[in-house]
Amino acid sequence: MSQKLSELITLLRGHRVFIQTHNFPDPDAIASAFGLQYLLRKFGMTTTICHHGVIERTATANMVAEFGISMTEDKDLKDMTADDYIITVDSQKGNANIRDLVGNEVACIDHHPIFSESDYKYMDIRIVGSCSTIIADYYRQYKIDMPEDVATALLYGLKMDTADFTRGVTELDVQIYEFLFSKSNNQLIRRFQSGTIQYDELESFVDSMRNIDIYNGVAFAFLNFDCADAFVATISDFILNLDVVTFAVVYSRRANGFKFSVRSELDELNAGVIAQNALKDVGTGGGHRSMAGGFAEEKKLLAISIDYNKTVQNLFLNVIDEIRESNESNAQEEQPQQQSI
Ligand SMILES: [Mn+2]
Numbered sequence: 001m002s003q004k005l006s007e008l009i010t011l012l013r014g015h016r017v018f019i020q021t022h023n024f025p026d027p028d029a030i031a032s033a034f035g036l037q038y039l040l041r042k043f044g045m046t047t048t049i050c051h052h053g054v055i056e057r058t059a060t061a062n063m064v065a066e067f068g069i070s071m072t073e074d075k076d077l078k079d080m081t082a083d084d085y086i087i088t089v090d091s092q093k094g095n096a097n098i099r100d101l102v103g104n105e106v107a108c109i110d111h112h113p114i115f116s117e118s119d120y121k122y123m124d125i126r127i128v129g130s131c132s133t134i135i136a137d138y139y140r141q142y143k144i145d146m147p148e149d150v151a152t153a154l155l156y157g158l159k160m161d162t163a164d165f166t167r168g169v170t171e172l173d174v175q176i177y178e179f180l181f182s183k184s185n186n187q188l189i190r191r192f193q194s195g196t197i198q199y200d201e202l203e204s205f206v207d208s209m210r211n212i213d214i215y216n217g218v219a220f221a222f223l224n225f226d227c228a229d230a231f232v233a234t235i236s237d238f239i240l241n242l243d244v245v246t247f248a249v250v251y252s253r254r255a256n257g258f259k260f261s262v263r264s265e266l267d268e269l270n271a272g273v274i275a276q277n278a279l280k281d282v283g284t285g286g287g288h289r290s291m292a293g294g295f296a297e298e299k300k301l302l303a304i305s306i307d308y309n310k311t312v313q314n315l316f317l318n319v320i321d322e323i324r325e326s327n328e329s330n331a332q333e334e335q336p337q338q339q340s341i
Contacts, residue, residue, distance in 0.1 A: 005138050008087075008107060008122045009043050015085040017047045018077075020105075022091035022098045024053035024229055025071070027060050027192075028130045029090035031157030034069050035135040036089060036109065038150050047087075050077055052099035060230060062192045063156060067149045074099055090131035093118045096276075096284035097293070109134055111161075112272075112288065129165075129173040132157030136176045151183035156192055163237070167290045197234060201227055205235070212239065213313065217246040217266075218320060220313050227252050229259055233293075236261035247271075249316050251296070257283060258301070258312070260294035268327055269320060278315040 019036055021029035033049045040047050052074045055061055064071060084103035091098040093105040094116050107122035111131045126134055132154040139146045158176065162169050165177070197205065204225040213220045219239050223232060236250040240263045248263040260279065264271040267289070275285030275292040282301050285294025301308040 005039075005142060009040075009045075011106060011122050012040070012045060012085055012087075015083070017045060018080065018084060018086045018101070018103055019047050019049045020086050020088050020091075020098065020101065020103075021049070021051045022088075022095070023051065025051045025055060025060070025090075026160065027063055027153075028132050028157035028161040030055070030060065030064060030069060030071070031153035032089040032109070032131040032135045033071075034067065035132065035139075035150050035154050036087065038147070039135070039138055039144060042144055048072055048077075050074060050080075050101070063153060066188065066192075067153055069153075074101060077101070087122075089135075092116075092125075093120075096286055115286070126172070128170045129168045130158040130161035132161070133170075133173050133176045136180055137172065140176070140179050146180075146183055148183060148185055151180050152185045152188050155180040155184045155186075156189050159189065159193075168288065197231065201225075201231060208235070214244060215313070215317060217244065218317065219245040219248045220309070220316070221248070221250045222309055222312075223250065223252040225252075229261075229293075232259055232261040233291075236263045236291075239263075240265055247274075247320070249312070251312060254295070256299075257295055257297040258308075260285060260292075260296065262287070262292040262294065264290050269323065274316065274319050274323070277319045282311075282315070 019033045021033050037047050037049055049070060050072045055064055055071060080101060080103050082102055082104060086101060086103040086105045087107040087109065088098060088105055089109050092108055092110050092112065092115060106120060108120045109124045109131065111126060111128050111134060113127060114125060124134060128134065136154045158173060162173060208221055208223045211221065219242065221235060221239055223235060232250050232252045236248050239245055239248040239250060246266050247269050249260065251258045251260045260275065262271045262275045270289045271292040272287040272289060275287060275294045279285035279294045279296055283294060283296040285292060287293055301311050304311045
């Protein structure tokens with residue numbers, strides 16, 4: 001599925017090029033875009049990194065500020081035309097988590113499974129721990145010099161997406177870790193990673209921890225206060241650490257609905273698929289096997305019941321129960337001579 005970098009360079013020549021991340025970009029998406037931008041500059045190409053949605057404060061914004069990464073929000077892209085070329089990184093055209101801009105999506109570099117077929121002229125999709133891994137692999141393969149800030153960003157993206165090499169790690173990720181390690185500034189990564197919870201969020205955090213509902217390993221927490229997407233994700237990771245929790249759904253209020261962060265530590269419960277199915281009638285959801293996100297519109301949730309917390313729990317538990325039931329019946333069918341009474 002991967003093509004040669006030289007084909008990408010040839011494809012892009014003579015066009016104005018935009019590198020687009022998924023909406024509300026995370027460290028892996030930003031690092032990938034940053035690394036690709038530097039790489040293409042080595043081949044004499046100037047690109048613009050663009051995205052939809054604000055960049056969260058804390059860890060992600062720390063990196064953008066530190067490296068002076070220039071990110072343009074779609075609303076500020078006044079002059080993009082249909083002739084312009086777009087490379088999507090850490091995301092694929094047509095997914096719910098990436099806005100369709102007027103430019104032509106000719107290329108895709110991503111580490112997520114293919115959701116729907118697209119007609120890219122260049123496609124490098126490899127199921128590895130991070131998109132940063134794939135970008136770093138170009139540098140390694142083509143022996144391109146990598147400055148410290150690019151290496152640090154890519155390693156940070158890799159570490160964040162794999163939860164410090166505990167989630168979805170492949171052999172290539174390990175090789176890339178070795179490749180990036182000596183080039184990057186680990187002290188800086190430590191600084192980015194710490195400080196993901198702001199002091200003024202602490203009280204609300206403690207409050208919401210008292211209201212976790214757990215059903216058969218599936219935990220739900222509603223953060224009833226205004227908080228950043230990154231914070232919702234941090235809480236989701238945190239709850240998954242509880243010994244009795246194997247699947248976590250954390251959500252927080254937004255202007256017209258609720259932002260979701262979903263985590264799974266079980267192979268049979270695919271967080272991306274479950275978020276997509278649970279939220280499909282009230283909003284959108286999707287992501288990886290172990291980490292996913294989503295959004296539910298408030299009016300659609302309230303149309304089901306005024307008790308939106310109960311509705312959220314039912315939406316997810318129905319999907320999860322169905323998966324568990326079909327797994328159980330499959331397991332039974334596999335048993336050879338089962339006696340019927
Ligand atoms: Mn990623």
